[in-house]
Amino acid sequence: MPLTKHTVYPGRGLGMWAFWLHRLTGLGIAGYLLMHILVISTVVGGAGSFNEAMKFLKAPIFVLLEMGLLAIILIHGLNGLRIVLFDLGYGVKKQKAIFIALMLIALIPFVIGFAIALPHILA
């Protein structure tokens, strides 16, 4: 049976939010990845250019943005595990509970990362 845009769309409620979160965080991370490769490749101009780029990116505003990056990576990565789990045939019936549990787990590395970053944001 041919699918329509309507039938492809994965539903409503929490599952819908998980779907949109996964898409938006994925697009955000993909955009960051392409920037990240360009930033790291400043090393082609020598160790000095690389160190200068790293020093520039230590500014509080970038560390703050990195907290957003950490959050979306954790959301996308852990929700991604949920998707892989479903594809292997596990957990579909408990999908909402698994989503909530994974997002709570994501809070742990986020809080630790935030605590590490906070002095650099307030610097």
Place this chain on the structure above:
Amino acid sequence: MTQITPQPQGVWAWIWQRITAVLLVLFLGAHLLVLHYIPENMNINFLGVAARFKSVLYLVIDSGLLAVALYHGLNGIRNVLFDFVSNEGKRRALTWLLWLVGLVYLIWGAYALTFFVK
């Protein structure tokens, strides 16, 4: 309503998206842990990165990340685009374009990484 094909992305792209997903959880997890959660590594500079790359394991993880993350990210963009583009020819053109972008980034990124190893 626009009709779109039942197999929007191709089965191999779908399988590879899952394989790279699991690899990313491991590799990116290691990458972030080493760079941002270990205090003595947090001042990122050329000598520090070059020293880390002396470890073969870390070199494999980081250059592997480059390829795996590019595939997963660009294929993810393709999956999103395919929900809006149903024309076969346009889909093929998008696929080629994304492969081209990926290969250019892969070659440039790998070339940049060699500067840390020299």
